[in-house]
Amino acid sequence: MLKISLPDGSVREMPAGSTPGDVAAAIGPGLAKAALAARVDGELVDLTRPFTGDAALALVTSRDEAEALELARHDYAHVLAEAVQSLFPGTQITFGPSTDDGFYYDFAPKDRPFTDEDLPAIEAEMRKIIAADKPLRREVWSREQLISRWKQQGESFKAEWAAELPENEELSVYWSGDDWLDMCRGPHLPSTGKLDPAAFKLTRVSGAYWRGDQKNAMLSRIYGTGWLNKKQLDAHLTRLEEAAKRDHRKLGQEMDLFHLQAEAHGSVFWHPKGYLIWRELEAYMRRAIDDSGYREVKTPQVMDARQWEQSGHWGKYRENMFVIPDEVPNVDDEGPIISGDADWMALKPMNCPAHVLIFKQGIKSYRDLPLRIYENGCCHRNEPHGALHGLMRVRQFTQDDAHIFCREDQIVDEVQKFCKLADRVYKDFGFTYSIKLALRPEQRFGSDEMWDQAETELRNAVAAAGLNTEEFGWEELPGEGAFYAPKLEWHLTDAIGRTWQVGTIQSDRVLPERLDASYIAEDGERHRPVMLHRAIFGSYERFIGILIEHFAGRMPLWLAPVQAVVATIVSDADDYAREVEAKLKAAGIRVETDLRNEKINYKVREHSVAKVPHLLVVGKREAEEGTVAMRTLGEQQQDFLSLDEAITRLVAGAKAPDLRD
RNA sequence: GCCGGCUUAGCUCAGUUGGUAGAGCACCUGAUUUGUAAUCAGGGGGCCAGGGGUUCGAAUCCUCUAGCCGGCACCA
Numbered sequence: 083m084l085k086i087s088l089p090d091g092s093v094r095e096m097p098a099g100s101t102p103g104d105v106a107a108a109i110g111p112g113l114a115k116a117a118l119a120a121r122v123d124g125e126l127v128d129l130t131r132p133f134t135g136d137a138a139l140a141l142v143t144s145r146d147e148a149e150a151l152e153l154a155r156h157d158y159a160h161v162l163a164e165a166v167q168s169l170f171p172g173t174q175i176t177f178g179p180s181t182d183d184g185f186y187y188d189f190a191p192k193d194r195p196f197t198d199e200d201l202p203a204i205e206a207e208m209r210k211i212i213a214a215d216k217p218l219r220r221e222v223w224s225r226e227q228l229i230s231r232w233k234q235q236g237e238s239f240k241a242e243w244a245a246e247l248p249e250n251e252e253l254s255v256y257w258s259g260d261d262w263l264d265m266c267r268g269p270h271l272p273s274t275g276k277l278d279p280a281a282f283k284l285t286r287v288s289g290a291y292w293r294g295d296q297k298n299a300m301l302s303r304i305y306g307t308g309w310l311n312k313k314q315l316d317a318h319l320t321r322l323e324e325a326a327k328r329d330h331r332k333l334g335q336e337m338d339l340f341h342l343q344a345e346a347h348g349s350v351f352w353h354p355k356g357y358l359i360w361r362e363l364e365a366y367m368r369r370a371i372d373d374s375g376y377r378e379v380k381t382p383q384v385m386d387a388r389q390w391e392q393s394g395h396w397g398k399y400r401e402n403m404f405v406i407p408d409e410v411p412n413v414d415d416e417g418p419i420i421s422g423d424a425d426w427m428a429l430k431p432m433n434c435p436a437h438v439l440i441f442k443q444g445i446k447s448y449r450d451l452p453l454r455i456y457e458n459g460c461c462h463r464n465e466p467h468g469a470l471h472g473l474m475r476v477r478q479f480t481q482d483d484a485h486i487f488c489r490e491d492q493i494v495d496e497v498q499k500f501c502k503l504a505d506r507v508y509k510d511f512g513f514t515y516s517i518k519l520a521l522r523p524e525q526r527f528g529s530d531e532m533w534d535q536a537e538t539e540l541r542n543a544v545a546a547a548g549l550n551t552e553e554f555g556w557e558e559l560p561g562e563g564a565f566y567a568p569k570l571e572w573h574l575t576d577a578i579g580r581t582w583q584v585g586t587i588q589s590d591r592v593l594p595e596r597l598d599a600s601y602i603a604e605d606g607e608r609h610r611p612v613m614l615h616r617a618i619f620g621s622y623e624r625f626i627g628i629l630i631e632h633f634a635g636r637m638p639l640w641l642a643p644v645q646a647v648v649a650t651i652v653s654d655a656d657d658y659a660r661e662v663e664a665k666l667k668a669a670g671i672r673v674e675t676d677l678r679n680e681k682i683n684y685k686v687r688e689h690s691v692a693k694v695p696h697l698l699v700v701g702k703r704e705a706e707e708g709t710v711a712m713r714t715l716g717e718q719q720q721d722f723l724s725l726d727e728a729i730t731r732l733v734a735g736a737k738a739p740d741l742r743d
Numbered sequence: 744g745c746c747g748g749c750u751u752a753g754c755u756c757a758g759u760u761g762g763u764a765g766a767g768c769a770c771c772u773g774a775u776u777u778g779u780a781a782u783c784a785g786g787g788g789g790c791c792a793g794g795g796g797u798u799c800g801a802a803u804c805c806u807c808u809a810g811c812c813g814g815c816a817c818c819a
Contacts, residue, residue, distance in 0.1 A: 288814035289746025
């Protein structure tokens with residue numbers, strides 16, 4: 083007999099060969115029905131997996147939501163694959179995991195990739211499989227058995243994969259009923275009927291490379307969202323709809339902040355209102371860097387190709403650079419003619435080499451270090467077209483870029499200072515961020531010792547700043563670093579949960595070497611400085627995109643392009659409205675006046691839709707009394723204030739967070 | 744760059760089996776002087792993304808190009 087101990091401390095004796103499902107049945111039929119999987123000695127397994135000895139058992143039911151969701155989503159993926167093969171014979175299956183909100187499965191289609199129009203039929207087929215309540219049964223197979231089965235079924239991707247699974251791994255397959263199987267580590271629900279047929283939805287199709295490699299075949303991926311019940315699914319779909327309303331591309335147009343057009347795709351046309359936000363950010367950042375010992379510079383937009391050759395960009399980054407001939411072209415009817423041996427120039431894709439050139443002017447002493455050079459640096463990168471995304475990924479962008487030239491022994495201190503500065507900035511905007519450490523990539527410059535040291539420095543600095551915790555989503559990303567340095571990365575999240583890197587700091591020993599930067603140390607000798615690349619907004623474009631989504635367009639007063647509108651009720655109040663406007667302007671408030679012959683209801687609605695933070699309504703009464711009726715966006719109530727009081731309030735509310743008392 | 748989809752008025756979108764383009768909002772004009780989320784009436788506005796085909800005839804079908812959207816890959 084086996085001794086199976088349960089979470090409540092009790093122990094049950096079960097015959098050899100029993101399974102967690104048997105224990106559930108022995109406890110009661112209700113539990114047997116509700117049980118989805120089991121934790122045996124901590125490991126999540128199928129209900130039908132026999133115990134191998136005495137064990138600690140915890141049954142998993144839908145109350146264990148995280149685990150139940152994970153299981154359900156994995157099962158949805160299998161059911162999707164079975165449905166697709168049943169409707170589209172000859173389709174090969176490859177791989178289909180669960181995701182944060184559902185699942186996907188990658189297929190190698192027989193004739194054509196799937197389209198959105200295929201999804202309803204596939205959903206219907208999936209519901210049939212769920213209704214059939216097919217048992218999901220685990221078997222352990224040998225590698226040879228697996229490979230020959232896949233080959234015989236024409237599943238070349240599965241066969242390739244099976245052949246490469248680690249030698250020591252137990253290889254399992256899962257049957258769905260008796261007629262369909264997939265290779266899978268499991269665990270799974272006991273049967274397809276445990277899924278709620280109304281709690282999933284196939285959402286989209288997409289291409290995806292086999293094994294995530296561009297050189298491989300393009301597969302056809304089907305995404306779905308999957309939940310434990312319909313209520314959860316509906317709540318999720320509602321969340322998505324709400325998120326779509328916060329999309330910065332939509333709000334940017336509605337609020338007249340900026341536009342994009344084909345003639346300059348990937349570059350932003352900032353309209354007056356959008357550029358006001360930009361200017362406020364710029365002023366904010368200047369105050370921050372001035373207070374932190376940085377000095378602002380401005381460097382050339384175009385530099386000679388030889389300079390980029392020396393920095394290494396010409397070799398490593400040229401396909402992303404905009405290159406132009408350094409020659410006045412001959413122009414005829416056919417257009418400009420450039421001779422083949424023109425010298426080449428390139429628009430800067432980053433600011434670092436130019437900052438090194440500034441550093442190299444004159445002789446630097448160890449007393450000059452750390453030297454912090456800041457630039458609102460406008461960069462151009464010829465990004466792959468498919469990567470462009472509103473303000474988040476553009477081809478022309480302005481970084482809040484700085485480079486700190488310092489000695490080895492100053493790195494940890496500088497990184498820590500930067501962590502604090504970045505933390506303050508993100509908090510000023512109300513953001514919570516996550517922080518990652520991207521470690522050495524396969525293709526890299528420098529010795530292993532250099533990388534050990536550089537990674538340790540960043541790790542230590544983060545630990546000293548107390549940021550290496552779950553609260554900050556701390557994780558290390560092997561292989562994701564830059565070719566010259568490991569990267570600390572700060573990430574923010576957009577409306578629909580995609581994360582975007584904004585801030586970064588990287589310790590670089592390669593570029594100072596390549597561009598021969600040096601300083602004179604105490605010993606009178608030339609030494610190489612280390613160069614820390616760092617940014618907090620990342621780019622103004624991306625940061626504004628995230629700000630818009632974060633606030634759903636309702637910018638805090640200090641960033642709002644129009645902070646207040648004075649709206650009249652009757653034309654008798656026009657003169658007074660102009661007086662209010664003038665006084666607000668004199669007090670530094672960005673204000674507009676609406677004297678149109680329209681009902682006040684109409685004006686309130688229009689300016690509310692435009693997300694103006696404050697509406698100052700003036701009618702006959704206010705004009706006589708020298709007051710305003712102030713209404714705040716999102717509230718229905720109005721405050722009747724004297725004009726002076728209203729101005730005091732607005733001025734106080736419009737202060738940038740770093741200027742508040 | 745790759746896979747799928749989309750592109751009709753300033754905006755949001757209709758447009759039947761191919762038969763010469765429509766609504767709401769916005770805009771302009773007039774009336775209305777109104778107290779907190781849309782006052783009424785009239786008017787102007789489109790090379791149906793661009794090129795090339797098929798057809799007596801194309802917004803509609805085919806094809807190429809561009810951009811956009813969702814992913815993938817990329818992202819110093």
